[in-house]
Amino acid sequence: MELSTLVGKRLALIFPGQGSQHVGMGQRIHEVSSAARRIFNQADEILRFPLSQLCFKGPADELADTFNAQPAILTVSLAYLEALRERLRELGHTIQPAFVAGHSLGEFTALVAAGVLSFEDALALVRERGRLMKESGQERPGGMAAVIGLDRAALEQVCQEASELGLVVVANDNCPGQLVISGEEAALRRAMELAQERGAKRVVRLGVTIASHSPLMERVAHALSELLARVPLREPEIPIVANITGKILSTVEEIRHELAQQVVSPVQWTDAVREMANRGTTAFLEVGPGQVLTGLVRKIRQDVEAYSVRDFGFEP
Template sequence: MELGQLLQKRVGLLFPGQGSQHVGMGQRVHQLSEAARRIFVQAEEILGLPLRRLCFEGPAEELADTANAQPAILTVSLAYLEALRERLRELGASLQPSMVAGHSLGEFTALVAANALRFEDALRLVRERGRLMREVSQERPGGMAAVIGLERDALEEVCREASELGLVVVANDNSPGQLVISGEEQALQRAMELAQRRGAKRVVRLGVMVASHSPLMERVAHALAEMLARIPLREPEIPIVANVTGRILSTVEEIRRELACQVAQPVQWTTSVREMTNRGVTTFLEVGPGQVLTGLVKKIQRDVEAYSMRDLGLES
């Protein structure tokens, strides 16, 4: 797809969350774009982390560490965004999205894109968010799994049965037919087995080493609320759809509440995408590593277009 074609469409920008990381991410856009290179340099100066080495070379285990993965994905996503803006400036145009949204961690990126949160503050927030999530996970190890082809009621019953072994809940509504469960290791493993027995088409362990969007993360939510109270925020310049409610975030106080509580609450991604299409978005562009959200959009709303950075030639 040619970038200039986006100028004639009502575009919604989507920013991916944790699990989208992979060794080599961002390397191509770093080679192609001066604006993208500036984002990487700025992030490394702010955090004192060798983000380019981590993103481009790994090792995968170090990149997957939640305290590294979160700032790395945010940085790569914003590098892509700046590269898009740079290319459009060369065409004498500018990127004017109708709406933005981000999945989990991606919500922080979306708020930077909407000029509601500064890049440097977002980096520090997600670095600490990741560190706190890792801390909880070390105390109560867990993770997440996608369950495909099982009704929500049946999956909730599975989680209730598996909860004899620990906490496990239905965490995310990613698309029709795809739900995500999250919880402590033994309970999660039991729920995965039960889901398959009850008729799930597939059960896939996700590349996330923490039980995000579950009550296990309440302590993280409280700590984030305290941090967010001290960080300057602005009302978004672009409408942004919230993870927790699937509705527009309008005020600074709404943003503070959303960013704190979403780590322990389910992501209503199906509702979020439908809210964007109901408000006129016809084309979705996933701005970040991978194509997870592009695939989900096509399952949620078959009559819209959805593209990733690979489709624009910015990711190999």
């Protein structure tokens, strides 16, 4: 598909979160794009270790460690964004997105794309976010599970019933019929059993030992709030649609609150996509190492176009 397909459309750029990482991600774009190479080189220099080689060569378990996965996904996503801009310039085109949004971790990438955060500050923040989340997961172990084919009201009732064994909540509203729950081990297992009993088509335990987007991350939210108070943020050059509310973030203070509180709050991805579509977005482009968000957009709104960078010849 030609990149010129995107020119002239009311476009939203969307950025993936944790779970999209895989060994080999970004290697091809590093080879062919000088703009992408600059991003990888900058990340290696800032972090003082070869993050690029971890992305390209693994090992997979080290890459999946939340402490590494978060800066790796941010870096690869921004490498794709810079390569995309570079190729458009070569073709004599530019695109000015109407909106940006990111799923969980991807919100930091969206803020760099919108000119709110510098890459250097974003990299430091997500590295620390990953460290804090890993530490919190070790102190208060938990997990997450995807629930397919059960509506939100029914799943919230399930979580309420399972809460007699501990904390468990709805963590992600990814698209109609696809939700994620998060919480403490015993309560999570009970909620998974109840969801199946109530008619869920599938219940799949996710490969994480961290209860993201739940009150178990309260200490992380507090630490992030203190960090963010010291990080310079600029007014967005492109409107950003928030995870917590699915609405546009309009001030720097709203952005600070969003970034701290999203680790304890559900990701309202369905609402975010609908907000962008309702405001006239006709095409969504997923920029990063995966195509999960592309599929979610297609399930949320059938009247919009959804692409990933792979559709335009950018290798995974």
